[in-house]
Amino acid sequence: MARRSIGQEQFGFAGREQAASSLDALVRLIDWNQVAALLDPLYPATKGEPAWPPLAMFRALLLSIWYDLSDVKLAEALDDRASFRRFCGFTANEATPERTAFVRFRKLLVAHKLDRALFEGVTLQLKSKAVTVKTGTLVDATIIASASDEDNDARWVKHKGKRAVHGFKAHVGADADTALVEEVSVTSANINDGKAGPAAVPDNPGEVFADSAYRGNHFRDAVLAKGGVPRIVATGMWGRHEAETLRKLHAWNKPIHRVRGRIEKIFGTWKRCYGLRRMRWRGIANAAAQVHLTAIAYNLKRTMNILAAQA
Template sequence: MSRRHIGQEKFGFSVDRGQHCSLDELARLIDWVPVDHCLYVISCSAKGEPAWPPIALFKAMLLSIWYDLSDVKLAEALDDRQSFRRFCGFSTQETTPERTAFVRFRKALVAHGLDKTLFDEITGQLKAKAIHVKTGTLVDATIIASASQDDEEGHWVKHKGRPAVHGFKAHVGADADTALVEEIAVTPANINDGKAGPDALPDNPGEVFADSAYCGNHFGDAVRAKGGTPRIVATGMWGKDEAEALARLDAWNQPIHRIRGRIEKIFGTWKRSYGLRRMRWRGLAKAGVQIRLTAIAYNMKRSLNIIAMAG
């Protein structure tokens, strides 16, 4: 397949003015060679044109999440901002992709089912840098509104006291200490948390902290099968009287609430800072791409902070 060669300055005039930013640190955080290898099957060129390197388009997708940019705004920013060009591997003078290249790239990710492969590769690298001793896992789910209520692969769901939402649900397993996202399952919004929860469990999860939606043997057995210990919020306990039962219930639930509440910060960052308040594209497969790309972007930023604090 024919591909463009990028990153070469014209006439050899490459000047480093020492203007570096956090994107340069993020670029150094990952070994991009195996990521590029995962993307090797992709060629999403316009008819009759050489394809843009898929690794450059993938990095551009991360920029769109960190800075909450549409395809149009991403194309404009990539053309204009030197830090964006540097992160993606473009020189200061060469042309950069138009928005249609990003559309074709996403379609190719869906067609080849590469979003989970990319998530696993990058998360594996980050875990090796940031997670030293695995002690526990946070499991929870968040609902994300669909791009359109006409999306037949989304579904309506209503929680008590809240308006009904049409969309999808991200089921997430995250490390209890570092808050790095380790596993993701994406479903229509009406799928029960406990039913989909096993798909959000990483291997060797340690103690698994979850709310009462995960009560029941289906989830608990899945945790134990992976070598973990369920720590699920209880809705009732026995006691010789009501006061004793409530005291025992509170003693069991309070430590779980305190730990599992950390996952809400992950969802808050996704929705508040990374534009995941609503899906950008229609369909379950594209919802999976958007959620996993968001998780990759989040994990990279989170790992950079963890490593900086440890240093």
Template sequence: MGRRCIGQEKFGFVLERGKPSSLDALVELIDWAPIDGALGMISSAAKGEPAWPPLSLFRAMLLSVWYDLSDVKLAEALDDRASFRRFCGFSVSEPTPERTAFVGFRRTLVAHGLDKVLFEQITDQLKAQAIQVKTGTLVDATIIASASEIDGEGYWVKHKGRPAVHGFKAHVGADADIVEEIAVSPANVNDGKAGPDALPDNPGEVYADSAYRGSHFGDAVRAKGGTPRVIATAMWGRDEAETLARLDAWNQPIHRIRGRIETIFGTWKRSYGLRRMRWRGLAKAAMQIRLTAIA
């Protein structure tokens, strides 16, 4: 069975759409052809109704992140909102996907590892458009609560002075506002152990907190051509005052630069609903985190 041909009333739809939406500008930001090509491996069912175009479903997934929508609310909004229809390529009069279409599409993304492919393709495009020259990489991790405490792939973790959390950990390597690399693990995995998986190629100077001290992370940074800049917890010296001054002189610039990554985590959780996972399992958690990073 083939795929649906959508957007056939585009000319008439454009005439009726009224004031442009920010979503219209977002369509122009990305070259969607390679994204559509990556999704081309998603086959249509041999029987039943024609399949929805994968690119339209992927754009709908981005809408669910931007507007923090469940599958049910996303289906309702896509049916009702003109800007959502335009962004996903639907005309004013044709039907739009039901909730089950998004469930099946996510399952297919996870099964084929396409969330990582799409993240890398869009990140490469955004990096190519960036005006600033890369000067370094910020590496850190954030804990995100699982959808349910009975999720067997999540894990409990407790930090001093905070309540215990059952969930996952997103390990991130970022340059300014662009997240370049992501690794996802159960919440109890040590930052320094998983940190190398969050390093992009040619990371430059890598800024990280004291959880990343040690040869495992430092060697991984140097192996990729970078220079570790990790918060130190102690230094040797004969004079206490002079040693503390050297320690502070080393740490302060790192604190100032490394802290910028907290803005990324704050935006994920405050604006895009990533305080808690929506679905169970490590693979789906990784997909949700990558979709949020793309958004």
């Protein structure tokens, strides 16, 4: 399938002053040619209507996450907003994709299992810019409601004091200093954190900070095998004197709580700002794609903020 050529009008935005946008800085943040290379397997057929450039479509999906837009609203905004057009590579007067084009592109991403490759490729570039010395890793999980109670890949989970949720669980490993997400694993919501936790631990993680749900040899051994040092919240200690034992327990847990609490800000951003309160599509493959895309969008914005603060 042939691809459309976009951005060919040299003076598409001439005659009017361009408003500054953070999206322009995001275009310069990484080497997007590496991302385009990962997207090359899409649209391999030689027949049919010319396809929209995959990189433009991928950037459009990032816009839908940053601004919490449905496919319909994304198509409308891309047609209307100059900053959106520039970010995706469209000039002022070119046609832009309709809603169904985003649906098809997303299905292709999932079918080719490119969401994780894109996450890893973009994150590797961003870490080279923002992470100087690796000192520690935050590991935790968050529950995300399913798109429908009829999603057969999702499961019900009930925590004490909270209502039952039918959905999935995103297991995340993030850099303790920069809060960049380094590893992501998605399971049904009823999977134990400690059992799925090793998939969220990157190589050479440094000190690994996690809550008491990650107690046990399974997670601890996985951290040690990757060259890390477990720092897990303890729920109890042995000792002869109660007061002294409680003091030691508090002294162990306090610095862990102080560090691992940073990961809650990541989940808060995902859910409050990026629309990840609920999955948009059914199935665990689609759920994983949504989480990976959200992590990419978050890491891009987070890196831009880190570099701006350093400057």
